[in-house]
Amino acid sequence: MRILKKTFEEQVAHLCRVEKWRRKDAMMKVQSDWSEEEAIISRSNKKTTTLDESYKPEESSNWHKHFGTQSIVVRRVKETRDQLLANTWNELPLESPLYELGPSHFFNVFNNYNGYIIPIIDPKLSISNSLIVHEFVYREKFPDHEICPIKEAAFKWHDDYLRNENSIHLENFNRSLAQCRSNLERFLKAPKEPVWADIIKTYFYMDENWQESCGFITQKDIQNYLREHGDKRYRGLSENDRMWTAPFQKAQRFVPITSSLLGRAKTRPKMIKEAV
Numbered sequence: 001m002r003i004l005k006k007t008f009e010e011q012v013a014h015l016c017r018v019e020k021w022r023r024k025d026a027m028m029k030v031q032s033d034w035s036e037e038e039a040i041i042s043r044s045n046k047k048t049t050t051l052d053e054s055y056k057p058e059e060s061s062n063w064h065k066h067f068g069t070q071s072i073v074v075r076r077v078k079e080t081r082d083q084l085l086a087n088t089w090n091e092l093p094l095e096s097p098l099y100e101l102g103p104s105h106f107f108n109v110f111n112n113y114n115g116y117i118i119p120i121i122d123p124k125l126s127i128s129n130s131l132i133v134h135e136f137v138y139r140e141k142f143p144d145h146e147i148c149p150i151k152e153a154a155f156k157w158h159d160d161y162l163r164n165e166n167s168i169h170l171e172n173f174n175r176s177l178a179q180c181r182s183n184l185e186r187f188l189k190a191p192k193e194p195v196w197a198d199i200i201k202t203y204f205y206m207d208e209n210w211q212e213s214c215g216f217i218t219q220k221d222i223q224n225y226l227r228e229h230g231d232k233r234y235r236g237l238s239e240n241d242r243m244w245t246a247p248f249q250k251a252q253r254f255v256p257i258t259s260s261l262l263g264r265a266k267t268r269p270k271m272i273k274e275a276v
Helices: 008-018 023-044 061-067 072-089 103-110 130-141 149-165 168-189 195-209 219-229 242-251
Strands: none
Touching: 008 023, 072 103, 072 130, 103 149, 130 149, 130 168, 149 168, 195 219, 195 242, 219 242
16 A cells, blocks of 8 residues: 555655656646545455444544645645554564554554654654554553543554564564653653644644634744743744744644645634633
């Protein structure tokens, strides 16, 4: 499945570099190929599983309504998602129950990662099992963190398989767990949360507490909130201060933050309740 082999941007770059396509034409070609392949997989995948077949990943249709399917705002987040899926799928043992689900079902279960936790657990997106374990490692420190029961079941299947096999795959899995735990410990021991983490937390807070926000949050919204409610390092910062640049670039890989209001989304959502 192409989603688990090359990302959108990698395929576009290949067409531009090797086939000498114009970037616009290459993007349309790859998008068309992806849509066609997903339709074929959907028709041909007859595997039965105890997972809830009605489960669908929570990808907000409002992203597409406001940004468009080809918008860089959405594509940045999808690129991250595809990289995480590829890192994980390509390292699964062939006998793992997760691999036996097939790529389409695997995608449905795991593509909805936690956009705040994953950059803490796997900052460089280089740990092969981080997509599977990130929320479980986080819950070790924060027991109240809720995890989708479908993911719970899938994780248990995979964990039971590895421990029964007691093979090199279990060693690799445990190594991934250790790396993830170490990254979380390092994050928690820092004197202050990094700016990118404050940005992502603010995004999720606004998405939950703004009327009809629909995931449509701008950089300016977040900057204004942090200047008013964040710690003193944000007080008096201008919107163009260089301190924002790298943190926003990182945050935008995990949540769809845009730089300005666009099209039909120009109406400013209202807060449901005051910040606390």
